[in-house]
Amino acid sequence: EHLALWGGRFSGASADALTELSRSTHIDWRLAPYDLAGSRAHARALAGAGLLDEAELTAMLAALDTLGQRVASGELTPAPDDEDVHTALERALLAEAGPQLGGKLRAGRSRNDQIATLIRMYLRDAARYLSSKLLAVVRALVSQAERAGDAVMPGRTHLQHAQPVLVAHHLLAHVWPLLRDIARWQDWDKRAAYSPYGAGALAGNTLGLDAQAIAAELGFSAPEHNSIDATAARDLVAEFSYICAQIGVDLSRLSEEIILWNTREFRFVTLDDAYATGSSIMPQKKNPDVAELTRGKSGRLIGDLAGLLATFKGLPLAYNRDLQEDKEPVFDAIDTLDLLLPAIAGMVETMVLNYERMAELAPQGFSLATDIAEWLVHGGVPFREAHEISGRAVAFCEKRGIELWDMNDDELRSIDVRLTPDVRDVLTVAASVGARRGAGGTAPERVAEQLASVRESIGRA
Numbered sequence: 479e480h481l482a483l484w485g486g487r488f489s490g491a492s493a494d495a496l497t498e499l500s501r502s503t504h505i506d507w508r509l510a511p512y513d514l515a516g517s518r519a520h521a522r523a524l525a526g527a528g529l530l531d532e533a534e535l536t537a538m539l540a541a542l543d544t545l546g547q548r549v550a551s552g553e554l555t556p557a558p559d560d561e562d563v564h565t566a567l568e569r570a571l572l573a574e575a576g577p578q579l580g581g582k583l584r585a586g587r588s589r590n591d592q593i594a595t596l597i598r599m600y601l602r603d604a605a606r607y608l609s610s611k612l613l614a615v616v617r618a619l620v621s622q623a624e625r626a627g628d629a630v631m632p633g634r635t636h637l638q639h640a641q642p643v644l645v646a647h648h649l650l651a652h653v654w655p656l657l658r659d660i661a662r663w664q665d666w667d668k669r670a671a672y673s674p675y676g677a678g679a680l681a682g683n684t685l686g687l688d689a690q691a692i693a694a695e696l697g698f699s700a701p702e703h704n705s706i707d708a709t710a711a712r713d714l715v716a717e718f719s720y721i722c723a724q725i726g727v728d729l730s731r732l733s734e735e736i737i738l739w740n741t742r743e744f745r746f747v748t749l750d751d752a753y754a755t756g757s758s759i760m761p762q763k764k765n766p767d768v769a770e771l772t773r774g775k776s777g778r779l780i781g782d783l784a785g786l787l788a789t790f791k792g793l794p795l796a797y798n799r800d801l802q803e804d805k806e807p808v809f810d811a812i813d814t815l816d817l818l819l820p821a822i823a824g825m826v827e828t829m830v831l832n833y834e835r836m837a838e839l840a841p842q843g844f845s846l847a848t849d850i851a852e853w854l855v856h857g858g859v860p861f862r863e864a865h866e867i868s869g870r871a872v873a874f875c876e877k878r879g880i881e882l883w884d885m886n887d888d889e890l891r892s893i894d895v896r897l898t899p900d901v902r903d904v905l906t907v908a909a910s911v912g913a914r915r916g917a918g919g920t921a922p923e924r925v926a927e928q929l930a931s932v933r934e935s936i937g938r939a
């Protein structure tokens with residue numbers, strides 16, 4: 479039968495339309511194990527305050543354990559009349575422990591401090607779980623970078639050839655944002671490590687419950703400082719969702735490149751059959767659907783964050799029922815990444831890069847023009863002038879349809895007398911990348927150091 483949490487004041491039952499609108503068990507049931515963990519900690523605090531005797535505590539913990547097993551086995555599920563995960567588990571507890579004992583658990587807590595605590599517990603676990611899945615994407619990129627060795631490719635700005643870079647350097651440029659995302663979760667966790675339990679409905683509780691003990695049992699470092707904030711704030715949910723959205727954006731940028739690299743025009747990459755799809759009509763097609771779905775789902779992750787912020791923005795303190803709407807978007811973000819991360823890790827791990835094609839294109843599009851200018855600077859020419867001279871060399875070659883290194887001695891001199899034949903020393907891709915030895919540069923020895931620090935960060939993550 480229907481379990482009303484607020485019988486006394488009400489004379490009639492809820493309208494069906496309200497029950498339908500109110501129900502959240504289809505979304506929040508995944509919090510059931512956390513709800514039970516909270517209840518165990520709360521039961522111990524009630525016993526600590528003398529509100530449950532030894533025998534009652536033992537019976538209560540046994541009943542909660544039984545519920546835990548029945549939830550895990552799928553035997554216990556919410557009834558249609560249960561409003562939320564808390565209601566469903568209270569109903570089950572009353573049935574399991576009897577109304578006399580079961581009815582004592584709710585003392586000193588509210589669904590407001592309960593839900594605020596549970597969502598943090600759930601998200602803290604999700605952050606750890608998703609971090610390890612994201613780390614698999616990082617590892618796949620690192621393994622590609624290792625395989626690439628000193629292979630080169632055209633580095634681009636504005637999608638135009640800019641300067642040659644090491645393939646490994648480019649791949650690692652996708653790794654660092656992902657390592658920052660993992661660090662973001664670690665940093666977020668420091669803020670999420672405070673327990674709202676004990677805040678009650680909003681003003682705190684009168685029963686002398688040891689909030690510190692509850693916090694410790696649930697893996698938090700301390701109780702929240704302000705009971706109003708503890709029940710009203712959801713910034714940590716939004717921040718978690720931001721991290722998911724940022725990961726989506728970071729992976730979308732990688733995906734966009736893989737989609738380009740996979741075109742007939744680029745031919746930089748061949749995707750493994752296991753991570754590509756065909757066409758129902760065009761027999762020749764091999765499509766980069768994993769990358770496209772990643773790019774597409776990043777929009778969804780951004781939408782989850784935008785929805786949360788829009789839900790929170792007008793809410794007065796403290797709890798408002800609107801806050802129930804925090805779960806669906808953030809769970810969607812988690813589920814989306816859960817699906818996405820293994821697929822993108824597999825695609826990256828198994829793709830085969832075409833180093834030959836990349837090397838062939840690396841010096842094209844006059845990508846060594848900067849090297850000419852900097853060679854002149856070494857000879858004492860002001861960069862302003864050196865830039866001008868190198869620009870004239872590009873214009874000269876462009877008009878004739880030749881490359882910079884094709885100019886003969888006379889042609890070089892005709893552009894500027896300071897362009898002696900020695901300039902050709904810098905007109906190779908190997909010389910160009912090798913010269914970029916500054917911090918974070920693309921020189922092979924700098925990239926080797928970079929790989930070492932990435933490996934170190936992975937070890938720490």
Ligand code: ARG
Nearest residue numbers: 502562589590593797801802
């Ligand atoms: N199910 C609610 C939520 O997810 C928690 C219950 C609080 N409800 C209330 N009427 N105070 O936010």
